[in-house]
Amino acid sequence: MDLDPARLLLKPRQTGESESSPMLIAHLIHRLDIGGLEKVVADLVNHLPHDRFDHAVISLTEITAFKERLHHPRVTFHALGKQRGQDPAVWWRYWKLLRQLKPDLVHACNLATLEAAIPTRLAGVKRFIHAEHGRDSHDPDGTRRKYLLLRRFLIPWVDGFVPVSRDLHDWMLHTVHIPPEKIHPIVNGVRLPPVPNRSRPGTDPNRPFTIGHVGRQWPIKDPLNLIEAFFQLRRSYPETPLRLILVGDGPERPAIEARIAEYRLADTVHLAGWQNDVTPFWERFDLFVLPSRAEGTPLTILEAMAHALPVVATRVGGVGDLVVDGQTGRLVPRSDPCALADAIGEYLFDPARRAMHGAAGRERVAARFSQERMIAAYLALFLGVSVTKDQEF
Template sequence: MSSTDGRPIAVVLVGQAAPARGGIASFMANLLTDPDLGRSVDYRLLNVTRRAERAAGRFSVENVRHALEDAVRCYRAARQADVVHVQTALLPVLPLVRALLLCGAARLAGAGVLCHVHSGRLNSGRPEAFRPTRPYRLLLRALRVTAHRVLAVAAPGERILRELVPGLSVATVHNAVDVGAYSPADPAVEPPRAVYVGTLSRRKGMHDLVAALELLRDRGVALDLDVVGGGHEVGEEEADELRNRIHRSGLPVRLLGSLPPEEVTRALRGAQLFVLPSHWEGQPIAILEAMASGLPVVVTAVGANGDVVRDGVDGRVVPSHDPAALADALESLVRDPALRARMGADARSRAEKGYDRPVLAGRMLQEYRQLGSAGRRPRQTA
């Protein structure tokens, strides 16, 4: 599937790629290395990462200057593209302003503009995560004139965007992983080990997880835990608070820190179950990676989690902020290796059928093909 004149669809992919880490960087890497997309799409990467540590969207002269510079770069690249695909968190205000500048520059250059919103806050659908101010709401409405199409990663995010920006063309496109790159683990191995992959932060439910493990210890249920992730997204002060909480607990927890992708894959393969008790999320790629690894997953009912994970089939879905419910779900898996094996197999099958890269590739090709004709001017030559 290519452009109407038979050539590949020229797409400028804009966002924070490596050395940045996180969901957006992983998503972009998936697109750039996908063989199906590679046959039909001519990608050009416009990487707006300037350092490995993120500045948390703060307003500063330097950040504003960078945003303007990136918009100019985007305009120049868009003049030779069919589609510009912008990855964004869209909040707080500075990322929104940056996204509007990038999308507006691309549209001014004559490209079709796709704005892809990855924010866990917005996509979670939870009031505790996303309470937009009136100025933010007014500014957000500019998306209707800067982007031809907006994508969310979870149905709650799509609903919120429709409510805040009437008339916006918006849809949900779920994340995906290369399922074939993950070797199935053996969930039935005893004694079981759990693995957590994510930022070391309060909003990922780390305090709840420690409390749940303490409850299990009180019940005489042994469960070791590997924690993969650091504090680069929230700052080392918050991460150190959690590290100290874990050390004081005396629980059998290994803090592995941030790991490169191949080491994350190895950590998943060495575990028997996966846990992510977030307070809010969009659609975490870590859950898909765990399912692709054949692990039963224990997650909270936020964002797209309940759509991806079928409670009692692929794993367990529990309320957020509830250590007791989390402990109960973990205990049911710790005590039953056959249940872990069955859920792990079902999780792998679900990842293969619904969240493998070919599924995402087909959807993105559809979006690119439709947007290739959205620009109102022919591509410019260099």
Template sequence: MLKKLIFSILNLAQKVKRIMTKNKRKILYIITQTEWGGAQKYVFDLATHLTEEFDITVATGTDGSSRELLDKLASAGIKNFTFKHLKRDISLWHDILAVLEIAKFLRQNDFDIVHLNSTKSGVIGALAAWWNRIQSKIIYTAHGWTFLEPLHFYKHWLYLMMEKISAQLRDYTIVLSEKEKQIALQYGTAKPNAISVIANGLDLANLQFFTKEEARQKLNLDQNQIIIGTIANLYKTKGLKYLLEATKELNAKLLIIGEGPERKNLEEKTKQEILTDKIILAGSIKEAANLLPAFDIFVLPSVKEGFPYTLLEAMAAGLPIIATNVGAITEILENQKTGLIVPPADLQTLAEAIASFIKNPEQARQLGASAKETVKKFDLAITVEKTKNIY
């Protein structure tokens, strides 16, 4: 009798769940790459925090040095799908097939909202939706503007034209900073009456760090060595070659956590400069932010950024921070108050800033403490609520 009652209750619960899921509005997030980075964290955070109210699917391309996003989505029980022709680099053949592939998927699934992320998905996804004449609300989050990267003229022009055309096919654009909004309005890459600034946020209540001693043990680091560190995918836009140069004369070790196509160039540079005992390329490490206390100084030397999560995480860890004046960084850090801000690709100024923290540990500690207090305004709950209001 009891068994029958339990079975009936479970059966009823499943029916209720099916009804509730059926009545939920459906969201499709599309993002090009599967390796873990800022845009992937953004999608994952929204998907996992909105799953109670929406029926969520996340679709990706096949590019990426790891499948970390897909693994995290699977662990969280979020539906995911792969578009085999969606690639990061421009390829006429794959891009045409990607439009058709995504268009077919949109026809087969009645999504209420399609939320595109990063340049390639933003363009290809918008074209696919236009091709289908679908009624879904098309939203795009720009994680930095690719046409501002150091590119050949023709690529700069091509990416800009792609953004301008696809902007007319989208219903709404989200940018991560006021600076990015002004760029969008200046270049016409968003509709002036359909754009909002929504900053990235951290789930501060659940963010946990190892102690400095534990983090260094896990990374096999000397407990007494000065460690300069960063967490970044190994792309040219991350400016890591400048960080290598800036630290080579200092009495400190450089630790870079991350993976990507620039690894070979960085390895060759460390060998040529005979810096293999001073520079550690640790590769990709899951939940790398937990290890931030291993660093004495955090440096973000990017030449192009959006709104970097890793900077927020370094602030939450209370680290002294040096970052370049790109993207939203000046809207996150205040120079000389919560960190040091230097020009991008300026080797000498970067080296001087790092040296100043080493010589003045008390100043470094005070700036780190101020950053830890300031980061509280970048809360994930605010990001989710503002995004939901646009949906």
């Protein structure tokens, strides 16, 4: 089916709806903060047709300043104050909130919210959609028995499961054993920016080759893998001016700082911290690197490709659906800094390869991973429109 949002808007309103009563979607997440799935929620709130949808964003824990990125005129925010570990009382608070809000459907994201399926039903909400943007950090391969049993037990309570990658789709189908009719693949998408004006190394003798990374500094993201690879590059090419910029923050930062000090990299590694606007960094990078141990469909890779950057990344999760090895970048095994350093090294002295792979990545995003395509797919799902299940990854 054609997923043109304009055409989907022609669908008649459901029984009981009036022109003055938009559909209310409650988006349930663990914490509203900077991150990939949170950006997807923000895109849905901002870009789904405002005359058809109102939104409530419910965080199990807290709401941060990230809420300023959500621009819908009728979006509300609700923090439930969940305590660390088990906090059964949070579901009582959640149930009471739904009784007040009376949403038409709940769109929940990732494992932390899956238990909400039962109180959602008990609150009288007719539809519960659960999206998987990546497996839990304590279960990166999706094989932990207690989580599998929980997912299987809750299948009858969930109307639809959304995997954002082929890896997650196949895992849902063959490992969790979710019925195929309940699985609705929707890949992440990003806005295509203007063609970047990026000065290349060599045009300015004082400009180093700049390797960039954007992401949370968590163990599962393995930023130390990138530090190790960069250290090896410095040893292999001591006369080549190199620079590494890491945008983001998290619990791994002290370990990163310690490794930078140990390897005496302070003059060439810049920790930029959290940034409200990453745009200026994309034009400073010559290459983007993602060193993760596990991923769903990382928006940072799509954003890098949209900015015409070649990408070197670990072959995990849905990364292989995005990066075409040898055409838009390079894929390497996870937790292998030698392989990561070698792949980065392929681009250091080959500007033609960088330009060709960067352009190919941008074209790939435009064709298959646009924000418009993602929004249209969610629009169809939320409206209950029947769409094809074989969306390309």
